[in-house]
Amino acid sequence: MHDGNVADQRFFLVGIGGSGMMPLAMILRGRGATVAGSDRGLDQGRVPAKFDSLRALGIDLFPQDGSGVTAPDQVVVASAAVEATVADMVAASRLGCRLLSRAELNARLFNASALPIGVAGTSGKSTVTGMIAAILGAAGRDPTVMNGAVMKHVARADWPFASALVGQGDAYVSEVDESDGSIALYAPQVAVLNNVSLDHKSLDELNALFGDFLGKARGAVVNADNADAATLALRLPPARVTRFSLRDAGADLYADGIEEAPFAVRFALHHRGATRAVALQVPGRHNVANALAAIGAALAAGVTLDAAVAGVETFAGLRRRFDLVGSAAGVTVIDDFGHNPDKIAATLDTLHAFPGRLIVLFQPHGYGPLKVMRAELAAMFAGRLAADDLLVLPDPVYQGGTVTREVTSADVVRDVGVAGRQALHVPDRAAAAAHCVAVARPGDRIVVMGARDDTLSLLAAEMVAMLAGREP
Numbered sequence: 001m002h003d004g005n006v007a008d009q010r011f012f013l014v015g016i017g018g019s020g021m022m023p024l025a026m027i028l029r030g031r032g033a034t035v036a037g038s039d040r041g042l043d044q045g046r047v048p049a050k051f052d053s054l055r056a057l058g059i060d061l062f063p064q065d066g067s068g069v070t071a072p073d074q075v076v077v078a079s080a081a082v083e084a085t086v087a088d089m090v091a092a093s094r095l096g097c098r099l100l101s102r103a104e105l106n107a108r109l110f111n112a113s114a115l116p117i118g119v120a121g122t123s124g125k126s127t128v129t130g131m132i133a134a135i136l137g138a139a140g141r142d143p144t145v146m147n148g149a150v151m152k153h154v155a156r157a158d159w160p161f162a163s164a165l166v167g168q169g170d171a172y173v174s175e176v177d178e179s180d181g182s183i184a185l186y187a188p189q190v191a192v193l194n195n196v197s198l199d200h201k202s203l204d205e206l207n208a209l210f211g212d213f214l215g216k217a218r219g220a221v222v223n224a225d226n227a228d229a230a231t232l233a234l235r236l237p238p239a240r241v242t243r244f245s246l247r248d249a250g251a252d253l254y255a256d257g258i259e260e261a262p263f264a265v266r267f268a269l270h271h272r273g274a275t276r277a278v279a280l281q282v283p284g285r286h287n288v289a290n291a292l293a294a295i296g297a298a299l300a301a302g303v304t305l306d307a308a309v310a311g312v313e314t315f316a317g318l319r320r321r322f323d324l325v326g327s328a329a330g331v332t333v334i335d336d337f338g339h340n341p342d343k344i345a346a347t348l349d350t351l352h353a354f355p356g357r358l359i360v361l362f363q364p365h366g367y368g369p370l371k372v373m374r375a376e377l378a379a380m381f382a383g384r385l386a387a388d389d390l391l392v393l394p395d396p397v398y399q400g401g402t403v404t405r406e407v408t409s410a411d412v413v414r415d416v417g418v419a420g421r422q423a424l425h426v427p428d429r430a431a432a433a434a435h436c437v438a439v440a441r442p443g444d445r446i447v448v449m450g451a452r453d454d455t456l457s458l459l460a461a462e463m464v465a466m467l468a469g470r471e472p
Helices: 021-030 048-056 087-095 102-112 125-138 203-215 227-233 285-300 305-312 341-352 367-384 409-418 429-439 455-470
Strands: 010-014 034-038 060-062 074-078 098-101 115-120 144-146 171-175 190-193 219-223 241-245 253-261 264-271 274-280 323-328 331-336 358-362 390-393 422-425 445-449
Touching: 010 021, 010 087, 021 034, 021 048, 021 102, 021 144, 048 060, 074 087, 074 102, 087 098, 098 102, 102 115, 102 144, 102 171, 115 125, 115 203, 115 285, 125 144, 125 171, 125 285, 125 305, 190 203, 190 227, 190 285, 203 227, 219 227, 219 285, 227 241, 241 285, 253 285, 264 285, 274 285, 274 305, 285 305, 285 341, 323 455, 331 455, 341 358, 341 367, 341 445, 358 429, 367 409, 390 409, 390 429, 409 422, 429 445, 429 455, 445 455
Parallel strands: 010 034, 010 074, 034 060, 074 098, 115 171, 115 190, 144 171, 190 219, 219 241, 241 253, 331 445, 358 390, 358 445, 390 422
Antiparallel strands: 253 264, 264 274, 323 331
16 A cells, blocks of 8 residues: 555545545545445434435445454554544454554555645645645646545535545645644645644644654745744745745735635735736635645646636635625624634634624534633633624533543633623533524624534524524
8 A cells, every 4th residue: 555556455434424534535435445434423413414425435334333343454544533442443453453543544645646735734724725626626637635624616416525536636635734743644745834823732843843844845835924934944945945925025925915805805916026816715814825825835736827826716615614604684604613713813803804793602622622722712812802792602512532621611701701802601502502693683793613513514504594583
């Protein structure tokens, strides 16, 4: 499998419905491998349409009870979140199956490709990966793409969970994760670094990981507006670096003349004396930066500037990234993946560029992350919420396993309240959603935020239906 050829292999993916596992399953299956898997969400009856789409690809699904792991020649793949005590892992150990982490397998496929393009950074990875996919696709390069989110420009009725593309071209585009250190496994030819900020590791650890990642590439595309990223770029030979910026007119890719709209943004792109007008189908200044990153990667991959601009304009956004779910009773509902301070702040800033009160339903993505990010989250909400905005926190998502509950949603709500902003703890998520709908007035925007729980999209759709029920 060192050459990336998986056609004659059998894989069993534990947690196959996860945002990182599902696209991997699609790529393996698309390359001719025999793929099966299990998922706790399947056993609990969550998001059945997702599992139906995997079955439609010819992937066998089993309960997470060990019954799907039956032969020593199965390669058993699990994400870092799967404990060794899970029945499938116990069965794999008993049979002597080869074990790989999700990142180990993805890195092998990535490193074996002719043109590996890796996208790193604390936030914006999925969007930049999707934008590069749109550019390479529009340019006829037929890439293989591993994304952690559904790309709306690819999704169709028969391919609704399009977080992967399986192409015949030379490029393998993947987001790479620093949070578990697995970024070290990847050997990119083109490396993108969006930004470096506190999420899971200390800045010293992050800078070491990101610096090594950039050092492997023949072309590094770096956000010059992020201090840590810009410093890392200085260690590399200048000829290998493409710097992009919204502030420094001397950068290789520079954007100005930014005009924001509620669900779009336009800007002027400057590159080596050439200027192009760009119109994105996604909103916010952060997406201007994401587009510069993607264009930089495409140029490094041999795409022309005109083709890169035309391609990025076809990008229709990602599901759960500032995703307009619907409007009813004069209230707009948006579904968003924001879960760390940077990502939430970018979404709030994009919304505050236009009038209307915000009602933010934020479900923390676990008790552990809440403990790590409590101070930063509270400070960000205190600074970014307007005086009449309302923050509503249900309890963190909990999907089994052992967990210490030292910091809760109530603690964050108290911190934000002390800072003079309106925040409410409603432990039950359904009750929290009902409260948001009940207090919403015409002109308000409700934004549903959180990670690691794809039932949040279903909740957002239910809130639109509840609002519609209020209309005369």
